[in-house]
Amino acid sequence: MIAFDTGKEVMLVMSIIFIGILLYMMIVEGEQRKKVYNIRRLAPMDAIEEVIGRGVEMNRPIHFCPGTGALNRLEATSTLAGLTLLTYIAGIAVKVGCRIIVTVSKADVYTLALEIVRTAFRLEGKEEEFVEEDIMFMPQQKSAAGMLQRENVAANFLMGAWWHESLVMMEAGSRVGAMNVCGAAYTLGQLPWFVACSDYVLIGEEFYAASAYVSRDPAETCLIAGQDYVKFICLGLIALGSILATMGIPVLTKLFGGG
Amino acid sequence: MSFDKLFDLDQKYLYLVLAIMVSIPIIKPLGLPVVPGTYTKGTYDFISSLPEGSVFVLDAAQTAGYGAELQTQYVAILRHLLSLDVKLVIVSFAAEGPMLVDMGFAGGTISGTPVDPAFYGDVYGEDYVYLGFIPGGETAFFAFGLDCWMTKVDEYGTPLEDLPIMQYCKTGEDWYGIMSFAGGNHEQRIAQWNSVYGVPLLFGVPGVSAPRMYSYIATGQVESMLVSLIGAAEYEMLSGKVGLASSLMDVLSLGQITIVFFIILGNIGYYIERRRGVK
Amino acid sequence: MSSYDDSIRNISIFITIVIGWFMILEYFVKAPAINSFAGTISSISTCLLATFTIIGVGNLSRHHVKNILTQGRNWMPSVVLIVSCWIPLVIGIIGTRKDPTYAYLYNSLYLPTSQAFFGILSFYILSAAYRTFKTRSLDSTVLLLAAIFVMMGNAPATSIIWSGFAPLGGWILDVCTAAGVRGISIGIAIGSVVTALRVLVGRERRHLAGRE
Amino acid sequence: MGLYENLLIGIFTLAIWSLIYRENIFYRYAEHFYTGFAASLIVVQGWESVKKIAFIPLMQGELIWLLVPILSIPFFLFFFKKTRALYMIPIALLVGLGTALGLRGAIHAQILGQVIGTMSSMIKDTPMGTFNAVLITIGTFCTLSYFTFTREMPGPLKSIPRVGRLFIMAGLGGAFANTTMGRLANMSGILLKIWKTEAIYVIAGAAIIIAIDTIQRRKK
Numbered sequence: 001m002i003a004f005d006t007g008k009e010v011m012l013v014m015s016i017i018f019i020g021i022l023l024y025m026m027i028v029e030g031e032q033r034k035k036v037y038n039i040r041r042l043a044p045m046d047a048i049e050e051v052i053g054r055g056v057e058m059n060r061p062i063h064f065c066p067g068t069g070a071l072n073r074l075e076a077t078s079t080l081a082g083l084t085l086l087t088y089i090a091g092i093a094v095k096v097g098c099r100i101i102v103t104v105s106k107a108d109v110y111t112l113a114l115e116i117v118r119t120a121f122r123l124e125g126k127e128e129e130f131v132e133e134d135i136m137f138m139p140q141q142k143s144a145a146g147m148l149q150r151e152n153v154a155a156n157f158l159m160g161a162w163w164h165e166s167l168v169m170m171e172a173g174s175r176v177g178a179m180n181v182c183g184a185a186y187t188l189g190q191l192p193w194f195v196a197c198s199d200y201v202l203i204g205e206e207f208y209a210a211s212a213y214v215s216r217d218p219a220e221t222c223l224i225a226g227q228d229y230v231k232f233i234c235l236g237l238i239a240l241g242s243i244l245a246t247m248g249i250p251v252l253t254k255l256f257g258g259g
Numbered sequence: 260m261s262f263d264k265l266f267d268l269d270q271k272y273l274y275l276v277l278a279i280m281v282s283i284p285i286i287k288p289l290g291l292p293v294v295p296g297t298y299t300k301g302t303y304d305f306i307s308s309l310p311e312g313s314v315f316v317l318d319a320a321q322t323a324g325y326g327a328e329l330q331t332q333y334v335a336i337l338r339h340l341l342s343l344d345v346k347l348v349i350v351s352f353a354a355e356g357p358m359l360v361d362m363g364f365a366g367g368t369i370s371g372t373p374v375d376p377a378f379y380g381d382v383y384g385e386d387y388v389y390l391g392f393i394p395g396g397e398t399a400f401f402a403f404g405l406d407c408w409m410t411k412v413d414e415y416g417t418p419l420e421d422l423p424i425m426q427y428c429k430t431g432e433d434w435y436g437i438m439s440f441a442g443g444n445h446e447q448r449i450a451q452w453n454s455v456y457g458v459p460l461l462f463g464v465p466g467v468s469a470p471r472m473y474s475y476i477a478t479g480q481v482e483s484m485l486v487s488l489i490g491a492a493e494y495e496m497l498s499g500k501v502g503l504a505s506s507l508m509d510v511l512s513l514g515q516i517t518i519v520f521f522i523i524l525g526n527i528g529y530y531i532e533r534r535r536g537v538k
Numbered sequence: 539m540s541s542y543d544d545s546i547r548n549i550s551i552f553i554t555i556v557i558g559w560f561m562i563l564e565y566f567v568k569a570p571a572i573n574s575f576a577g578t579i580s581s582i583s584t585c586l587l588a589t590f591t592i593i594g595v596g597n598l599s600r601h602h603v604k605n606i607l608t609q610g611r612n613w614m615p616s617v618v619l620i621v622s623c624w625i626p627l628v629i630g631i632i633g634t635r636k637d638p639t640y641a642y643l644y645n646s647l648y649l650p651t652s653q654a655f656f657g658i659l660s661f662y663i664l665s666a667a668y669r670t671f672k673t674r675s676l677d678s679t680v681l682l683l684a685a686i687f688v689m690m691g692n693a694p695a696t697s698i699i700w701s702g703f704a705p706l707g708g709w710i711l712d713v714c715t716a717a718g719v720r721g722i723s724i725g726i727a728i729g730s731v732v733t734a735l736r737v738l739v740g741r742e743r744r745h746l747a748g749r750e
Numbered sequence: 751m752g753l754y755e756n757l758l759i760g761i762f763t764l765a766i767w768s769l770i771y772r773e774n775i776f777y778r779y780a781e782h783f784y785t786g787f788a789a790s791l792i793v794v795q796g797w798e799s800v801k802k803i804a805f806i807p808l809m810q811g812e813l814i815w816l817l818v819p820i821l822s823i824p825f826f827l828f829f830f831k832k833t834r835a836l837y838m839i840p841i842a843l844l845v846g847l848g849t850a851l852g853l854r855g856a857i858h859a860q861i862l863g864q865v866i867g868t869m870s871s872m873i874k875d876t877p878m879g880t881f882n883a884v885l886i887t888i889g890t891f892c893t894l895s896y897f898t899f900t901r902e903m904p905g906p907l908k909s910i911p912r913v914g915r916l917f918i919m920a921g922l923g924g925a926f927a928n929t930t931m932g933r934l935a936n937m938s939g940i941l942l943k944i945w946k947t948e949a950i951y952v953i954a955g956a957a958i959i960i961a962i963d964t965i966q967r968r969k970k
Binding site: 268270273274277278281291292293294296297323324325326394395396397401402469470471473474477489492508509511512513514515516517518519521522523524525526529530 | 577580581584649652653656660661663664665667668669671672673682685686689690692693694695696697698704708711712715716719720723
């Protein structure tokens with residue numbers, strides 16, 4: 001017997017609206033009309049090439065970590081966004097000949113990171129230069145702190161879902177004078193450290209928009225524009241709902257099952 | 260000038276000062292005052308107003324990594340609940356739960372003095388029970404609400420049929436309240452327990468997770484919470500059962516004052532440096 | 539080689555799409571068979587995650603054994619790593635984690651080390667705060683003041699100096715932090731919806747090392 | 751716990767903490783030990799949950815769990831070049847599940863939950879309460895508008911994202927303070943173990959080693 005789970009009507013309608021807007025923007029605007037939206041400046045992404053270049057000049061490696069989240073949980077999207085950026089960063093690093101060290105603490109993500117970096121080397125035709133040992137599996141991410149200091153890294157990219165390990169990693173980076181470039185969403189308790197300790201930081205939603213910012217692929221930038229529309233709907237709901245409720249007509253609030 | 264050095268200290272000295280400051284109260288407790296905050300009061304009021312014989316679930320999902328933070332909360336709440344006339348069902352949704360629940364009863368360095376249920380006149384199987392660890396995260400929260408007998412046996416291998424308390428607790432509908440000590444997966448618990456059964460949900464959270472909880476409390480999805488060691492200490496004070504948390508509070512006070520002191524010191528240095536730069 | 543990889547990649551993306559949309563629809567549907575099947579998928583994924591460690595631990599051991607054999611840098615610590623990995627592993631698999639030897643190693647060696655890593659954070663917080671929390675701009679001043687007042691409010695001892703710290707700290711948490719965090723959470727949520735959607739319509743292949 | 755355990759706890763704790771002084775040989779051994787044991791732990795934990803979730807039901811005849819061993823084959827094939835790419839298939843299942851849960855949770859608990867939470871009457875019993883409610887609503891509105899990427903706020907509304915950024919900073923300040931409290935609480939638990947047991951003797955040893963090291967480095 002299949003029945004609709006009552007009490008989830010609002011959720012269903014809103015999901016359809018949100019997903020509908022996003023799919024329309026991606027498929028119609030992006031893939032068919034090839035429209036490219038300008039995205040506001042994200043300083044960390046502009047700095048990546050320079051940061052990696054600094055590593056080459058100083059003859060020191062760079063380090064990347066896609067966070068400590070697993071793939072089958074809620075935080076999967078953060079990890080995937082981090083891995084997307086690894087594709088970009090590894091691509092640049094291999095091109096300019098900078099050694100890239102990746103540490104991963106979840107075995108599933110490790111496999112993905114390993115293959116992403118291997119592919120980056122293959123695309124540049126340098127597959128024989130690929131050193132599998134540089135993609136390290138660290139069952140406990142915090143134990144990578146000492147390795148950062150031993151390897152004397154020049155840049156420390158921390159992009160993904162983070163918990164308490166973030167501060168250990170960032171402090172280890174700043175000890176050896178590495179530039180910390182961080183992107184973090186999902187765990188709010190860690191954001192203050194990212195803002196305070198890193199040279200460049202992508203906060204919250206900026207992190208998800210970063211890959212579109214660098215790829216400038218029409219479908220991706222249109223999706224970011226769609227994201228903004230969804231946000232405008234939320235802003236409108238917040239403004240309208242709270243004003244109506246204050247005036248004593250909590251129609252919208254009741255409709256959404258609140259209040 | 261030696262004065263300048265004060266504002267650009269080597270990290271080693273900072274660490275040394277912090278280590279000394281936090282060690283003082285451990286060697287000799289100072290007994291600094293504790294003032295209960297609103298959320299701790301909310302938790303205390305909720306638990307003390309539980310009706311006689313109601314079923315209360317403790318989700319002991321604390322892990323050793325969080326150390327004294329969650330364990331002291333758990334012990335403070337456990338002591339208070341045992342002294343009340345409620346049916347207490349303890350369960351763990353974290354693998355390290357069983358170890359820490361045992362430590363709660365037996366006492367330990369991060370748990371304080373032992374908790375003896377017999378002291379409060381409680382009998383295992385009638386007034387309280389421990390169901391052990393249930394793996395599976397969100398799916399397990401869901402399944403446990405659907406069927407509290409899913410484990411078939413308790414932690415010590417006794418079939419649930421032989422435990423009279425379990426007759427009162429069959430599904431999530433029977434719960435009067437649930438308190439979860441967890442470092443993560445809070446949203447999933449809200450979704451599976453509060454949204455589905457409307458059970459009042461309380462949390463004992465580490466300091467890191469507290470910021471995201473404020474908005475859930477404001478929306479009423481979460482009843483109230485204890486935050487970190489300070490929540491445990493305040494709770495101990497309210498319930499009149501002083502334990503480890505109260506004695507560790509001094510560490511927290513002195514540690515935070517040290518950090519604030521150094522932040523201010525760093526800023527004075529920065530200010531002087533900037534003024535000199537302008538000239 | 540690469541066309542073979544691509545076909546596997548396409549199959550994988552197809553699997554992702556099917557599983558993903560099934561899980562989303564399952565949320566809205568009340569049917570015991572479907573709901574329990576979703577639970578099964580979730581359990582299978584937990585098991586797969588567990589078996590994935592074969593790759594991780596296998597490669598970790600391989601690298602360190604290689605390091606020992608070639609007597610590379612830090613080969614002595616590598617010996618420690620191999621020993622501390624495989625001896626408890628064998629004990630833990632044959633017995634369980636309740637095996638006394640395993641429990642002993644876990645409680646008296648692993649746990650303290652793990653907690654020490656946690657404890658190190660307090661030190662790092664101090665040095666990071668001292669180094670970076672400066673009144674450089676309006677933004678950082680706001681951050682700094684909020685942090686100081688909440689911390690003073692969280693330290694009950696400060697009520698000796700001024701009883702207003704705790705209420706002020708509480709107000710900052712209840713109002714400013716709640717508002718700021720709520721805004722950030724909604725933003726993060728929208729961002730993750732977009733990322734998830736790209737994967738669920740098969741437009742994202744970079745995580746599988748695919749080209750655009 | 752006995753004397754040896756307490757001494758071991760002291761040695762390992764201080765070896766890890768010596769990292770804050772500088773990277774050294776004691777830390778390196780402790781770190782490698784830790785990594786190794788953590789690796790063994792995830793395998794053992796993993797095996798236990800596989801046994802509990804899949805292996806025992808499979809033995810009882812629930813054939814659906816055969817999927818677990820079948821989908822695990824690619825992990826063994828990963829070590830060979832030709833069959834390496836097969837790892838994508840089990841990953842695909844995880845990614846599908848994770849992204850779906852992420853999408854579901856994000857829309858339900860985070861977007862709708864928080865939007866509904868903000869849509870309440872701003873008039874409260876006390877003037878202070880009303881002020882707070884107004885501030886929370888304005889704060890949420892401004893913070894969210896800080897994260898717009900493709901449009902700029904027109905004319906006079908330009909300062910909204912700026913105010914939003916200030917709210918973010920205040921929020922992060924609060925988060926910082928709470929995190930600090932948590933970490934100090936953790937540390938107090940560890941310090942208890944060191945100061946109240948025989949581990950205290952290790953401190954003396956560590957102090958001597960650090961003193962010798964400092965003097966030697968001064969000489970250089």
